[in-house]
Amino acid sequence: MSQTGSPDLPEAVPGAGPATTAGYSAAEWRLLTRLPGRVIVAATTAGPDNPVRAVTEGLAGLDGIAAGRAFDSELVRAVVAAIYAESDDGRSAPTRAEHADAGQADLLAACGSAVRALTRCADPADSAAYRQWVQSVAARVCRAAGPDGRPRPFGDPVDPEQRRFLDRLGEALGLRPAG
Template sequence: MSHSLAGEPPSAGRRAAPLTTAAYSAAEWGLLTTLPGRVLVAAASAGPGRPARDVAAGLVGLDAVAAGRASDSDLVRAVVAAIYARHDNAAAPTGGLGNLADLPPACRAAVRVLRRRADPADSAAYRQWVESVAVRVCRSAAPDPAGRRFLDRLGGALDLR
């Protein structure tokens, strides 16, 4: 796998839009492409015992999502491309984006999809990237115990712990 800088054209042999998306049903692909945004919203939202994050935290999260463009993983790059294409061409789905209670089951469902369909390296890269979105948002504000618990639960739901 090769490294490139964001915005740099793909190197020879590296696809700009991977063919791996065909391996997923529409529902599975929808789950994989909406989960990073759901994690960002949950990490930036106020919840019981958690202070609201500011706009800067949301921007940090958007930057973390965009950082997936430079991933070595075809899957992560394809998900980022789909996120940008959706936001360029249509409104993002809003159902359940901010529901913190639905996030762990959605993460576990994504892990099951990845186990069935993805290359193990792509699966690991996707799960680590999604977690990195939350980590960057939570760490952009003063660390708090609730944020650490959120990250621990998220890491468990993504099968990273």
């Protein structure tokens, strides 16, 4: 996939890392690096409330983020590197209740903002790879555990709430037509 920035311009987003950040504002880069984590939280809130399930799903989401290191996209690899490079800034992750109160509308709006930034700054292949990777993170979360928290058997369908979430996320990421 082509490079989305010049190696001579690493300062395009101060402290953001690789040249693939060129062209993105600091806010856009932050959006791209935080969106996968927000998707994990939203996906875990899309199913039944079960602490064991939430842990299983959260770990599956982290595994999905880590899988981005092997993507054939400089952008996805740069985002994963930035996620791992972020230092703990003392803020805690939102709780399930806080996220449910905020609703999925904010996340879906953030996906739309990310798609616009990608359209403006990334080549089409990197844009598609990033959007598919974010969707794959959500899919891993939703497929990780059944309602009882145990690992979901291969091929077992996800819960209807999670299916609706995945469909809406796919629409917001421009991966499927709006239904």
